Amino acid sequence: MSDYLDQLTVSTLKGVGPKMVEKLNKIGVFSVQDVLFHLPMRYQDRSKITPLAALQMGSEAVIEGEVKGCNVVMGRRRSLVCKLQDHTGTVTLRFFHFTAAQKNNLTAGTRIRCFGEARRGASGIEFYHPEYKLVTDSYQGGDDSLTPVYPSTEGMHQAGWRKLTEQALLLLKKHRLREWLPENCGPIATTTLEQAIQFLHKPPTDANTEALSNGKHPIQQRLAFEELLAHNLSLLKLRNIAQLQPAPKLPANGKLQQQFLDALPFQLTAAQQKVSTEILTDIASSLPMLRLVQGDVGSGKTVVAAMAAMAAVENDYQVAIMAPTEILAEQHLINFTTWFQPLGIKTAWLSGKLKGKKRQQQLDLIASGEAPIVVGTHALFQQEVHFAKLGLAIIDEQHRFGVHQRLALREKGAHLGLYPHQLIMTATPIPRTLAMSAYADLDCSIIDELPPGRTPINTVVMDNSRREQVIERVRQNCIDGRQAYWVCTLIEESEQLQAQAAEDTYEELQKKLKGLGVGLVHGRMKPAEKADIMAQFKRNQLQLLVATTVIEVGVDVPNASLMIIENPERLGLAQLHQLRGRVGRGSVASHCVLMYQPPLSQQSRERLTAMRESNDGFYIAEKDLELRGPGEVLGTRQTGLMQFKMADLTRDQALLEPVKAAADTLIAEYPENLEGIISRWLPDAARYGHA
Structure with missing residues (x-):
């Protein structure tokens, strides 16, 4: 048997059969370590027993008393109704789902302790489906630690999670958790990792409950740091994989650019010029560009993208411009056709709604390379789309696409072992904190200036x-x-x-x-x-x-x-x-x-x-992050990316700079620790790395 819990499969635990293994695997729980890192989202204080007469409507409480009677009542819904009494009063317990064994256990004279929410019912205070256990001897006081409430999944109940965690904590006494963070990386630990895990699953009743409920307890912060680090490292790993494969060098000779700039009815702003220079420097190298350009609505990102497209066309490469909606893609088509047609450069168009002959015509233009500029929706990475020589992929509003879709378009360009440069644009400014975490695999440029003449x-x-x-x-x-x-x-x-x-x-x-x-x-x-x-x-x-x-x-x-x-x-x-x-x-x-x-x-x-x-997009974005959370802001809620167990990007902004520094130190000095940290917090991360 292994010394380490990450090598013990979850089926080691009692009561975990093939069906349960399947359910747990679906939510990323494969090993006993994963059970311990499935952390509580909140806690209940079940340490004090509340006299029945002191119950407050709508509040959760532990109560204890004697069953005075238990009957099946036929109403709109059949239910098992029990009367519970202590020395101060009586309440009703009501179960809509119950078994014969349950009914037989709750006979008159049985003493039970329950936990649930006091609600207003037909007969006064009622508890619907309370958790309960039989007590042989009455004693003042309830549980000796706060009770964890776990994030759950279909077919897994709190009682089930607690049983699994109890077993995993017992195994923790015989086996070990690996400590992947060296002392010079991250917050100074006041406890060992094992003590921290023990504490978070069973905090003592005198723990600082306010700090725990806000996620600010030092032990939570220690684990939040490691989780943010795991996310950061997994994205940097993605970037490193992408950069192992060379891209075509696309140096701009300036002729097309000059013709294009001369034809524009306005001059580029200083911010546009700066970002354009950053992009042109990137694509002149054989290291694949991975750059995110942020700019508020109307700041002129498309013109900057067109400058990069010119450089690709000058070097006989194709450019794909992908947008998430038909209307935005059509707008890009109008802009790129207006700019490129006078220069004798053909533009192809592909969307899901294009059918039959017209579609085939466009597919031929793309495959032959006759159209150097290709504009479309996500139809661009469908199987039958073949590029002759894709050198640059421009993706607008990246957060509407998954990482996989972005990588799929990249694969389309794998031409003679060269992969296209990627330019990602968004008019939804991403708060700096979020960009540092969610887009650690990208270089960021910001167009922070609106063209002259714009009115607030x-x-x-x-x-x-x-x-x-x-x-x-x-x-x-x-x-x-x-x-x-x-x-x-x-x-x-x-x-x-x-x-x-x-x-x-x-x-x-x-x-x-x-x-x-x-x-x-x-x-x-x-x-x-x-x-x-x-x-x-x-x-x-x-x-x-x-x-x-x-x-x-x-x-x-x-x-x-x-x-x-x-x-x-x-x-x-x-x-x-x-x-x-x-x-x-x-x-x-x-x-x-x-x-x-x-x-x-x-x-x-x-x-x-x-x-x-x-009117400031970055202020709006910070506020949006505060109100809706990172999963919503990035549009990744459904994909499972950026879903944190312990960290919170809004609350833990102060940790992001030290996380970045720790990631650099680990990559440089402890490369053998990277995989362990990533897989502990992101068991599924490997599949993105090879997407």
Whole structure:
């Protein structure tokens, strides 16, 4: 038998058969060590027994008493109802799911101790499905440690987790946990790793419960540090794997760039020039570029991307530009075609909606290399897409794609052993803290300057009862020669329902705004139809555009100076900020009206207040991180990335700089420890490394 718990499989534990192993493996629990690192998310204090007369409605409590009677009651739902009595009063215990054995155990005269939430029921205070155990001798006092509550999965209950953990803690007395962190890396430990794990599964009842519930206890912080380090190292490992394979050298000779810059109706800002130089330096090398360009809405990231594309084309390589939505991809197609066509450079287009002959035509253009510029949605990394010679992949709004999708596009370019450079752009500024952790595998550039002539957007928050007043304001705005957007949002992520809501609003506004050109755009329209409406709006043949959130990114109409967003409380801050960025693109004062449906939740109120207070994308992003958490902000909630057991990126920002320093030290001095740290916290990380 092994000395170390990471080498003991979970099936070593009693009661863990093949089915249970399958359930545990699904959530990354493979070894006894993984059981111990499946840490509690909170604790309950079950150390004090509450007299029945002192129970508070809605609070959790430990109670003890004698069963006075237990019967099966037939109501709307069949239930087992027990009366429990102590020296101060009586309460009811109610079980909707029960067995005959349970009913036989709870006979009159039996003494039991229960834990649950006191609720108001038909017969006064009731406990629904309390946890309970039989007690032979009554004694004052309950458990001698705080009771852990574990994150769970289907078919695994708290009692089951506690049994597994008890067994794992017993094994910890005979076997060991490896200490992967040398003393010169990370926080100074006041306890050994084994003592820390023991403490977190069974904190003494006198532990600092406030610090524990906030995740600020020194022992939690010690483990949070190691977990953040594991995430950081796994991303650096990804980067190292990517950089082992060379990329084509794409030095810019400047001819195409100069022609392109001369044709632009504006000059690049200093920030654009700086970022462009960083990118061109990267791609001139055979080390694959992995660069993230962040810039607020309208800061001119696409122009910078086009400069890099020019260098690739000059060197006879193709460029793939991938966007997450059809409308954003179409916008890129328009921009790149406008810039590259006059220079005699062909652009190909590929989206999921392109079918039949037209699709085949585009696939041929890409495979033959006849089209050096290829724009599309995630259709670009489908199996039948073959590039002749891909040298640069430009990915917009990277957080909408998984790491795997980004890597899949990279594989498309594996040409004669060379892999394409990657340029990733986002108009959703990522807080620095999050970028340091979530994108440790990327170099970051920030375009922190808006082109001259942009006007700040004035944001107002209004209750839906003032709808008529808002419609009147839209009329006045359009009569004055400017244009407006009216955005409809729905809680359901159904395109059909979104389209229906937009159609209803469109009909209402057409009636109320006679004499004005009103257009409608939603996700269920044919691309040609959508493009036609957008073109009419751009030419000012339509004064008002009613749309769903499909216009979130990529739509640029400088004459549009007013945006109404209905039900903004249903959207995240980043999405609201993106939508608002569709106005304020000209020199006229612009306004955004957030028209909400009362009553607002506390979080929605905070969100709308943040929007009213600031136009700064980075402030908005920090606030978004604070309110929604990293998994939501990065769009990785579903993929399982950035889901922490102990760390919290918002709370633990102070640990990120030392984590970065510790990662450098480990890579340089203790490379043999890296795998152990990564696999302890991220059992699934290996599959990303070879994606």
